[in-house]
Amino acid sequence: MSPVVSPLGVPNVPWCPSHIPPAVPNVPSEPIVPFCPQCPCVPCCPLAVRAVPNVPLPSPVSLCCPCCPHCPQCPQCPHCPRCPHCPCAVPAVPSVPNVPIVPDVPIVPSVPVLSLLSPLSPLSPLSPVSLLSPMSPVSPMSPLSLMSPMSPMSPVSPMSPLSLMSPVSPMSPLSPMSPVSPFVPIVPFVPIVPDVPRLAHGGAIATLIDTSLGTLALAVAGRVVTANLSIDYLAPVPLRSVLLLEAFLQRRQGRKLFLGCDLWDAEGTTLHAKATGLFIQQDPPKEAARGGDSGR
Numbered sequence: 083m084s085p086v087v088s089p090l091g092v093p094n095v096p097w098c099p100s101h102i103p104p105a106v107p108n109v110p111s112e113p114i115v116p117f118c119p120q121c122p123c124v125p126c127c128p129l130a131v132r133a134v135p136n137v138p139l140p141s142p143v144s145l146c147c148p149c150c151p152h153c154p155q156c157p158q159c160p161h162c163p164r165c166p167h168c169p170c171a172v173p174a175v176p177s178v179p180n181v182p183i184v185p186d187v188p189i190v191p192s193v194p195v196l197s198l199l200s201p202l203s204p205l206s207p208l209s210p211v212s213l214l215s216p217m218s219p220v221s222p223m224s225p226l227s228l229m230s231p232m233s234p235m236s237p238v239s240p241m242s243p244l245s246l247m248s249p250v251s252p253m254s255p256l257s258p259m260s261p262v263s264p265f266v267p268i269v270p271f272v273p274i275v276p277d278v279p280r281l282a283h284g285g286a287i288a289t290l291i292d293t294s295l296g297t298l299a300l301a302v303a304g305r306v307v308t309a310n311l312s313i314d315y316l317a318p319v320p321l322r323s324v325l326l327l328e329a330f331l332q333r334r335q336g337r338k339l340f341l342g343c344d345l346w347d348a349e350g351t352t353l354h355a356k357a358t359g360l361f362i363q364q365d366p367p368k369e370a371a372r373g374g375d376s377g378r
């Protein structure tokens with residue numbers, strides 16, 4: 083299979099069974115959801131080539147359709163609403179008659195899902211630590227991971243743009259002067275509606291960043307709130323990407339924590355976004371005076 087580049091120039095999303103992504107150091111690669119960039123019916127694949135009636139597909143595109151010999155190899159087929167004839171298809175969404183499938187046309191706003199799911203492997207100074215496994219003491223140098231093993235299109239409520247599938251264990255405080263990079267979440271963006279645009283929503287990315295920076299701030303200083311968040315979106319994030327977010331404490335000034343992060347693709351080759359955040363440690367007397375409990 084030749085390398086594919088999306089119309090946006092994103093040379094990404096290569097997780098086809100025959101197109102396994104390079105391993106990310108210390109991140110188990112096996113649970114990554116394979117999907118077929120060649121599948122004409124996969125709405126979640128930014129690189130998918132879709133079947134348009136009466137328009138021949140360029141070879142060597144293979145179809146995940148009844149007549150497609152590759153169909154059993156395409157794990158997305160069971161989830162594909164566009165493939166009613168596929169032997170393995172589950173008609174999840176009835177197709178709309180007389181509506182042609184047109185590539186690259188946004189139909190509804192993108193609502194990517196951040197699935198922060200599962201524990202990762204044992205800790206090492208360089209290995210991610212899952213927030214969802216029982217927390218080992220967090221060393222200043224231990225990356226944390228808000229991690230996911232890319233569950234394939236698990237049913238997600240359209241109302242839950244952020245799926246936090248497991249409770250977060252209490253975190254050990256980090257030193258206020260923790261060095262950089264203690265935090266590396268890996269998050270898949272998946273579509274929750276067929277035919278959503280193929281790029282992750284900027285607001286969802288902001289949520290990911292806010293949550294990640296907030297989690298780091300929480301680890302450093304306990305209860306915090308976001309006072310300021312500034313994001314530079316540098317390159318679009320295709321849906322179904324796996325991302326690496328590297329967050330770091332820049333400095334701490336009293337109750338103020340200045341944090342930064344870089345959001346990379348899984349290979350660490352594309353920098354998708356850079357952000358800085360100011361988090362304010364909660365002041366219990368102030369909070370009590372306000373009569374609120376707004377902290378995280």
Ligand SMILES: CCCCCCCCCCCCCC(=O)SCCNC(=O)CCNC(=O)[C@H](O)C(C)(C)COP(=O)(O)OP(=O)(O)OC[C@H]1O[C@@H](n2cnc3c(N)ncnc32)[C@H](O)[C@@H]1OP(=O)(O)O
Pocket residue numbers: 198213228246250292293294295296297300306307308309310336337338360362365368376378
């Ligand atoms: C799987 C895993 C999942 C994990 C999930 C869990 C993770 C959870 C993570 C969740 C993460 C998500 C978290 C969320 O989403 S939190 C929700 C979003 N944030 C808020 O709602 C915050 C609303 N704002 C406030 O509550 C107050 O304004 C705060 C608390 C921020 C400050 O009011 P407070 O009365 O307490 O303090 P202060 O006014 O004396 O200010 C103190 C100092 O700060 C400086 N300052 C203040 N604001 C700004 C500003 N905008 N730019 C620059 N500087 C600012 C200020 O000049 C002063 O500096 P200095 O004079 O001392 O030098």
